[in-house]
Amino acid sequence: xxxxxxxxxxxxxxxxxxxxxxxxxxxxxxxxxxxxxxxxxxxxxxxxxxxxxxxxxxxxxxxxxxxxxxxxxxxxxxxxxxxxxxxxxxxxxxxxxxxxxxxxxxxxxxxxxxxxxxxxxxxxxxxxxxxxxxxxxxxxxxxxxxxxxxxxxxxxxxxxxxxxxxxxxxxxxxxxxxxxxxxxxxxxxxxxxxxxxxxxxxxxxxxxxxxxxxxxxxxxxxxxxxxxxxxxxxxxxxxxxxxxxxxxxxxxxxxxxxxxxxxxxxxxxxxxxxxxxxxxxxxxxxxxxxxxxxxxxxxxxxxxxx
Amino acid sequence: xxxxxxxxxxxxxxxxxxxxxxxxxxxxxxxxxxxxxxxxxxxxxxxxxxxxxxxxxxxxxxxxxxxxxxxxxxxxxxxxxxxxxxxxxxxxxxxxxxxxxxxxxxxxxxxxxxxxxxxxxxxxxxxxxxxxxxxxxxxxxxxxxxxxxxxxxxxxxxxxxxxxxxxxxxxxxxxxxxxxxxxxxxxxxxxxxxxxxxxxxxxxxxxxxxxxxxxxxxxxxxxxxxxxxxxxxxxxxxxxxxxxxxxxxxxxxxxxxxxxxxxxxxxxxxxxxxxxxxxxxxxxxxxxxxxxxxxxxxxxxxxxxx
Numbered sequence: 001x002x003x004x005x006x007x008x009x010x011x012x013x014x015x016x017x018x019x020x021x022x023x024x025x026x027x028x029x030x031x032x033x034x035x036x037x038x039x040x041x042x043x044x045x046x047x048x049x050x051x052x053x054x055x056x057x058x059x060x061x062x063x064x065x066x067x068x069x070x071x072x073x074x075x076x077x078x079x080x081x082x083x084x085x086x087x088x089x090x091x092x093x094x095x096x097x098x099x100x101x102x103x104x105x106x107x108x109x110x111x112x113x114x115x116x117x118x119x120x121x122x123x124x125x126x127x128x129x130x131x132x133x134x135x136x137x138x139x140x141x142x143x144x145x146x147x148x149x150x151x152x153x154x155x156x157x158x159x160x161x162x163x164x165x166x167x168x169x170x171x172x173x174x175x176x177x178x179x180x181x182x183x184x185x186x187x188x189x190x191x192x193x194x195x196x197x198x199x200x201x202x203x204x205x206x207x208x209x210x211x212x213x214x215x216x217x218x219x220x221x222x223x224x225x226x227x228x229x230x231x232x233x234x235x236x237x238x239x240x241x242x243x244x245x246x247x248x249x250x251x252x253x254x255x256x257x258x259x260x261x262x263x264x265x266x267x268x269x270x271x272x273x274x275x276x277x278x279x280x281x282x283x284x285x286x287x288x289x290x291x292x293x294x295x296x297x298x299x300x301x302x303x304x305x306x
Numbered sequence: 307x308x309x310x311x312x313x314x315x316x317x318x319x320x321x322x323x324x325x326x327x328x329x330x331x332x333x334x335x336x337x338x339x340x341x342x343x344x345x346x347x348x349x350x351x352x353x354x355x356x357x358x359x360x361x362x363x364x365x366x367x368x369x370x371x372x373x374x375x376x377x378x379x380x381x382x383x384x385x386x387x388x389x390x391x392x393x394x395x396x397x398x399x400x401x402x403x404x405x406x407x408x409x410x411x412x413x414x415x416x417x418x419x420x421x422x423x424x425x426x427x428x429x430x431x432x433x434x435x436x437x438x439x440x441x442x443x444x445x446x447x448x449x450x451x452x453x454x455x456x457x458x459x460x461x462x463x464x465x466x467x468x469x470x471x472x473x474x475x476x477x478x479x480x481x482x483x484x485x486x487x488x489x490x491x492x493x494x495x496x497x498x499x500x501x502x503x504x505x506x507x508x509x510x511x512x513x514x515x516x517x518x519x520x521x522x523x524x525x526x527x528x529x530x531x532x533x534x535x536x537x538x539x540x541x542x543x544x545x546x547x548x549x550x551x552x553x554x555x556x557x558x559x560x561x562x563x564x565x566x567x568x569x570x571x572x573x574x575x576x577x578x579x580x581x582x583x584x585x586x587x588x589x590x591x592x593x594x595x596x597x598x599x600x601x602x603x604x605x606x607x608x609x610x611x612x
Contacts, residue, residue: 028419045435075416075423081435085391109444110381110413111474113334117381129351129387138415140446140469142476163446168417170448177483177490184483184490 006134006159007196007231011203011256013068013101018304019292020255022103022233023063024263025091026073027052031268033280049083052076056091059267062285064098066292069133071233071261074106092131103233104132107163109145116148123149125156134159136211136233139188140174150195150208159207159231164188164223167213167236185219189226197229205231205257212250214242214260221249224257232258237291238265244298255304262291312440312465313502313537317509317562319374319407324610325598326561328409329369330541330569331397332379333358337574339586355389358382362397365573368591370404372598375439377539377567380412398437409539410438413469415451422454429455431462440465442517442539445494446480456501456514465513465537470494470529473519473542491525495532503535511537511563518556520548520566527555530563538564543597544571550604561610568597 014020029042029051036051063070072095077088095102108118121128122135137149137160149160165175165185179187189210196206206229212220214236224232232250236242237260250258266287269275275283296302320326335348335357342357369376378401383394401408414424427434428441443455443466455466471481471491485493495516502512512535518526520542530538538556542548543566556564572593575581581589602608 026420028423043433073416073420073423075414075420075427079423079427079435081427082388082392082395084435086388089388107414107416107444108381110379111472111476114332114379114381117334117379117385121381121385121387127349129385129390138413138444138446140444140480141472142474142479142481144474144476166417166447168448168450170417170450173448174446174480174483174485174490174493175448177480177485177493179480179483184480187480187483 004157005201006153006157006207007205008201008203009133009157010068010101010159010231010259011205014256014259015304015306017066017068018306019067019295020251020259020301021067021288021291021295022069022071022259022261023059023067023266023288024071024073024261025056025059026263026267027055027076031264031271033270045081046083049080049087052080052084053087053090056087057094058281059284060091060095060098060100062281062288064100066285066288067100069101069103069259070095071103071105073263074104089130096131101133102131103161104130104135107136107138109138109141111141111145115145119148119152123152123156123158123160125158132158134161134209136161136163138163139191143191146191146195153207154199159209161209161211161233162188162192164192164210165212165216165219167215167240167242171213185223186226189223192230193227196227200229203256205229209233211235214247215240217246220247224249233261234258235261238262244294248299251300253300253303255299255301260295265291310463311507312459312463312513313511314507314509315439315463316374316407316465316537316565317511320562320565321610321612323372323374324612325373325601326557326565326607327373327594327597327601328375328377328565328567329365329373329572329594330377330379330567331362331365332569332573333361333382337570337577339576351387352389355386355393358386358390359393359396362393363400364587365590366397366401366404366406368587368594370406372591372594373406375407375409375565376401377409377411379569380410395436402437407439408437409467410436410441413442413444415444415447417447417451421451425454425458429458429462429464429466431464438464440467440515442467442469444469445497449497452497452501459513460505465515467515467517467539468494468498470498470516471518471522471525473521473546473548477519491529492532495529498536499533502533506535509562511535515539517541520553521546523552526553530555539567540564541567544568550600554605557606559606559609561605561607566601571597
């Protein structure tokens, strides 16, 4: 790994695993399997953090067999307090040791030297506080606030995904406001494409990616065309209603250029009727395998070759 | 404290200290006083976190004598890794024990149950993972993403400040995009005012405040008028160029309705020529006292009565 460009590493990992599936680690107390939740008080934050870590290690081992990358949702670890953050760091290290690319989904940003501190925290490379390969960034504070993330990404061989169009219904509230050059999402897409094209790797994609919800199929083609050098990170498959056919246009002909995240569909597989009676690890594995097949059948991910 | 409404507690604290000055705890390695930085390697994150905690405790003791509230900048603690987060939690508890209101400035947000996890983390009350009285929230993902913060604020007696117009030059990039009802900042201001007016306390202000940069004096009056029930949190005084006269219009006639943050001016006071030769604690105290005088002279904060 090391300083090789993030997008090239991601493309190589997607080819190696022959799937763009990203498993999302968003642990919620109420979704923990019975064996991990039994007798645990949700207000016992140290106990919750320990349960998240045990649960996370097993999910990571499933993901490492099958998928190129995992995405950690910072919020759930933060909600377990400082012990939750210790568990997060330990899980990130475990994921790296298993050969997974690590995306830290914190949607952070701020201004000036504060944005720089977030960039250093989450794109500081292997020896950093949080050993992520890429992170998610909120662009609300303006274009200049992306600069520190780009600088750190180029230095460490990391990447970052800027929120362009989020998967929730309310995404339209501000993201469709009008700018001179389209709407707010279009303007952000231009920032992403400009920065990523300037630093594109051998795979044709650069270090700046874009979050585009899988729940907006009609918009995915538009954003794919506006950002030909940006990897798209698509949340919203499964629990939020996005289907494989909805994300088809996010990929190039080889099946590269996009990763599709699934959190609840995997983490809660043991609560889904179709996996009833299976041990939860097997249910999680079954859900990942099902998603891999679904994307291979309905998107250009079926063209992936190692 | 307890479940009494945040805005009422803040107004009471501002009256008691007779100033709307908020000290910002944004520790940067390069700004640590010599005695705390000597021999410390910036890549020794546990050492950096310990230095931030020692520094922070002394600053909090200065603040507790003079000011109603402190604001912790999460980014710098996160950049020190999990140990940094442990230091943050310890400092937040220390601030509360000194009678200070605690604002956690993390500019967090996400969608659905993820936003709920952030709200629980930072507005969960005294027994929560992070014992803050209020937090800052990024509204980019839409109005619905503010709902979990409001629900938790009402339950715990906390508050939150939504980014309406940030203090940096690039704030115009997206925050001035056009909506049917004004620009993006106007739309967010409407959300803030509606929610805060519906839950206004005895002081006339509600649990939802707004971040408006002190660097935009011409806009402060506009936002004050649009959000008569919202406390304004004004960053940008001092190091970013905002002056006391610039924030005058943020206050009501009693000197309530706004708090003005100062981070670098206080934390780096020992590096300012006017405090040369003073021990750094005395320099920090001098900088806080100077800002209190400045606001009392040039804004309605001079009218504050206990």
